[in-house]
Amino acid sequence: MTPVTAAERSDAARNRERLLLAARELIEQGGAAALTMDRLAEQAGVGKGTVFRRFGSRAGLMLTLLNDSEAAFQARFLFGPPPLGPGAPPLDRLIAFGAERIAYVLEFGDLVLAAGDASRGRFEVPAAALWNRHVEMLLREGGVDSPEPWLMAGSLNATLDPERLLHLIREHGVTRERLAASWRELVTRLVISAEATR
Amino acid sequence: MTPVTAAERSDAARNRERLLLAARELIEQGGAAALTMDRLAEQAGVGKGTVFRRFGSRAGLMLTLLNDSEAAFQARFLFGPPPLGPGAPPLDRLIAFGAERIAYVLEFGDLVLAAGDASRGRFEVPAAALWNRHVEMLLREGGVDSPEPWLMAGSLNATLDPERLLHLIREHGVTRERLAASWRELVTRLVISAEATR
DNA sequence: GGAGTAAACGGACCGTAGTCCGCTTATATT
DNA sequence: AATATAAGCGGACTACGGTCCGTTTACTCC
Known part of the structure; x- marks a missing residue:
């Protein structure tokens, strides 16, 4: 056959x-x-x-090396246990998503960085589209009715940019906890703003 | 002498x-x-x-080439006429700041991109520290009392990352207006969240 | 098994950013 | 004007990512 x-x-x-x-x-x-x-x-x-x-390319190789852990991460936020996976309130899921991304970037630091060096830019990473859709969905569920939810989700994800996170950690001594707290504050405020204008 | x-x-x-x-x-x-x-x-x-x-380095050269226009931009948001400069309500200034950054990135696209290629990362750009402080100040004036205002301002600025903006414009056909609107929505929601929890 | 073929291979080659170090020259000193 | 010296200079050199193309090889069909 x-x-x-x-x-x-x-x-x-x-x-x-x-x-x-x-x-x-x-x-x-x-x-x-x-x-x-x-x-x-x-x-x-x-x-x-x-x-x-x-x-x-070199970036493609890095992507391949990260494939398994990336797939595992995706499985966790798509199908895994709450609060990251389905079942928890959207805000909790958003908060968990950021915290987990930060942990992920921290764990695989240099690899993630090198994977983003693709000539066509680090926004072509197929996974990025998935993160965007996920955040977009959680925002909508959280009541954040944006006229351009895709752009809003992209903005939030830009906040988790590996280069930025690693720079803050390595050059400014910011801890993972503080980064996670800052993300939490950001998404919480967005959801609050949705409640306030309802 | x-x-x-x-x-x-x-x-x-x-x-x-x-x-x-x-x-x-x-x-x-x-x-x-x-x-x-x-x-x-x-x-x-x-x-x-x-x-x-x-x-x-090549990035250093690009920075030098951009020096004049960058200085002009800084002068405008520090001392220029409202709503970008002092005198307008903080939220209006925030909105204007994002819109102007987007216009700036659009105008000098490739140069800005190349200037960010410094080996030590595009967060070392001295100007970035200034943008951060500025946004931090406007947030505080807008009532957004964050436990880590510096990180929050950095998150917002990450949203204006030139690579991201240019990618959206060039590969996805997003217009400057939509980007500015998305920024406006983001900062507006933050200020609303501050008012809601007062 | 043998022939045909498309896929895979290898490494010389290219353009790039950035380094190194012996030579040159502008300037200060007298 | 002569001298000393440190700043400046130039271009050969390296390391790297990526391309190209003539050669080899695994599979298919008879």
């Missing part, structure tokens, strides 16, 4: 495994900065062209 | 003029993308090392 999508050639599959393994090794040793495309190719015993054929 | 700060050597001054002139020429011809450090050095008839000695 011929597969609908052409099957991956065996050498391609083998090289993908090698590359992913080598990438994780390099990062474990020297952080994301130590992962250059040349070194990766060498470490994996593969030509440089192969690396780019596989992942498109 | 010896100047307090060592005077600039005459050849250095001459080269600075040459470089700035050449930079504006290159940008006029082919946009910011056409300004590479090698080309700039060649066009100005100086060595590459001189370019970097003068401006530190």
